[in-house]
Amino acid sequence: MIILDGGLSTVLEQQxxxxxxxxWTARLxxxxxxxxxxxxxxxxxxxxxxxxxxxxxxxxAGFAAAGFGNAEALTGDSVRIARDVRDxxxxxxxxxxxxxxxxxxxxxxxxxxxxxxxxxxxLRDFHAQRLELLAAAGPDLFAVETVPxxxxxxxxxxxxxxxxxxxxFSYSVRGDRTSAGQRLADAYGALASCPVLxxxxxxxxxxxxxxxxxxxxxxxxxxxxxxxxNGGGSWDAAAKEWRRPDAWRPELVESWLAAGATWxxxxxxxxxxxxxxxATLLAD
Numbered sequence: 001m002i003i004l005d006g007g008l009s010t011v012l013e014q015q016x017x018x019x020x021x022x023x024w025t026a027r028l029x030x031x032x033x034x035x036x037x038x039x040x041x042x043x044x045x046x047x048x049x050x051x052x053x054x055x056x057x058x059x060x061a062g063f064a065a066a067g068f069g070n071a072e073a074l075t076g077d078s079v080r081i082a083r084d085v086r087d088x089x090x091x092x093x094x095x096x097x098x099x100x101x102x103x104x105x106x107x108x109x110x111x112x113x114x115x116x117x118x119x120x121x122x123l124r125d126f127h128a129q130r131l132e133l134l135a136a137a138g139p140d141l142f143a144v145e146t147v148p149x150x151x152x153x154x155x156x157x158x159x160x161x162x163x164x165x166x167x168x169f170s171y172s173v174r175g176d177r178t179s180a181g182q183r184l185a186d187a188y189g190a191l192a193s194c195p196v197l198x199x200x201x202x203x204x205x206x207x208x209x210x211x212x213x214x215x216x217x218x219x220x221x222x223x224x225x226x227x228x229x230n231g232g233g234s235w236d237a238a239a240k241e242w243r244r245p246d247a248w249r250p251e252l253v254e255s256w257l258a259a260g261a262t263w264x265x266x267x268x269x270x271x272x273x274x275x276x277x278x279a280t281l282l283a284d
Contacts, residue, residue, distance in 0.1 A: 001257075001282060003092075004041035004050045004228050004265025006275045012039050012245035014271060019121035022107035026058035029074045030066075033081055040085040046272040047279025048265065049093050051086055052143050053134075055108065062130060063116040096168070097139035099156070101147050102126055107259040112172060114148030114180030123155045130259055135163050142167035146204045146267075149180030149185050157194045168226050168263065173213045175205075177261055184213055188220040201226035204267040207252050211259040218260030225261035227253075231269025241254075250277040 008025050013028050017035055021027040028036050035208035040051040055078040082095040103111030103121055110116055117121075134142070142160065144167050147153050153169070169191055172179040178187045191200050200223045202213040207229040214225040253264050264282075266274055 002049050002263045003047055003275065003279050003282065004226075005040075005048040005052055006228075006266035006270035006272060007230070007262050007268040008036075008039055008052060008054055008056075009268055010271040011042050012036075013196055015039070018040050021066065022057075023062050024057040024104075024107070025054040025185075026056070026062070027066070027073070027076050027080065029054055029058070030063075031079075033077065034283050036081050036083050041087070041088070042083050042272045043275060044085065044089050044093060046276040050095065050096050050263075050265070051082040053082050053098045053139065054080070054132060055100040055130070056145070057104045058130065059105040059126065060133075062105050062107075075130060075133040076137035079134060079139045083138065093159060094140040096143035097134040097137070099127070099131065099134070099142050099167075101152055103148065104146065111148055112179050114152065114178070120151070120155060123152055124159065127156055128159055130260055131159055131163060131269045135165055139165070141165055141198065143208045144169045146170070147178075148172050148174045149178055150182050150190050151180075151189065153190050157190065160194060160196050163196070165196065166198045169194070169197055170201050170203040170228070171213070172205050172224055173202050175209060176212060179205075184216045185220055188217045191217075191223075192221045197223055199222070199224045199226040199263045201261060203228045204230045206230070207249070208234050208253070211255045211260075213225075214256055214259040214261045218277075224263065225256070225259060226263035227256040227259075227261040228263075228265040228267050228270075230267040244277050250274060250281050253278060253281065 060071040101111045200217040
């Protein structure tokens with residue numbers, strides 16, 4: 001069993017960080033790297049075994065648009081910051097380089113729809129550049145997360161096979177479909193032949209959608225399941241904030257485990273207190 005962290009943005013907001021930038025948490029790579037380090041430190045202290053980097057919404061184009069000329073270095077810094085904190089704990093905890101979907105970098109909520117109106121070549125160029133920068137910084141694995149549709153998944157899977165790094169792969173889902181509306185059996189079927197994947201499942205989706213999605217992922221891919229839903233809310237792209245009904249509860253993990261998940265944690269709206277409760281529950 002591997003306990004993941006929760007939403008990086010959740011702890012940062014609790015610290016008082018301003019995440020209104022189109023770069024979201026990645027803005028702090030330039031403005032407040034110490035806050036990112038403290039967020040990773042908080043999750044490790046709560047019992048998390050994985051630090052997920054602040055690269056979810058990072059892109060060279062996004063940094064350039066925000067006026068930063070050192071985009072390549074900043075992207076790598078997301079990994080280096082997490083590694084430094086991991087080394088403080090001196091054990092076998094992991095650093096997972098977050099690879100969000102193309103829509104995340106657009107900062108318009110389209111990562112929960114998947115219809116970007118761009119070519120496969122454009123998707124490939126976008127992801128290849130970021131994967132190269134992240135891999136060069138030395139993470140333990142890639143966290144390919146919140147992917148909304150199979151078309152983008154296929155691009156990412158082809159690229160992942162070019163790197164000598166393991167990866168987990170998680171879709172965002174709504175009910176029995178991906179966020180873009182494809183059948184989950186088809187979506188997870190696309191993952192089955194990727195040699196570097198160590199887990200498949202779901203993240204940043206409603207907790208009630210997790211068990212069926214994870215069960216499908218495990219059945220179709222033969223991989224261990226991964227489950228780290230959000231707090232059950234919806235993203236308001238205009239306000240750049242979550243509308244949260246607070247549906248995430250540690251005891252829900254029992255249904256995720258029964259479905260085949262061996263990597264468990266939380267996403268947006270799930271903080272260090274919840275991860276601590278989860279770690280305690282799993283230790284009993």
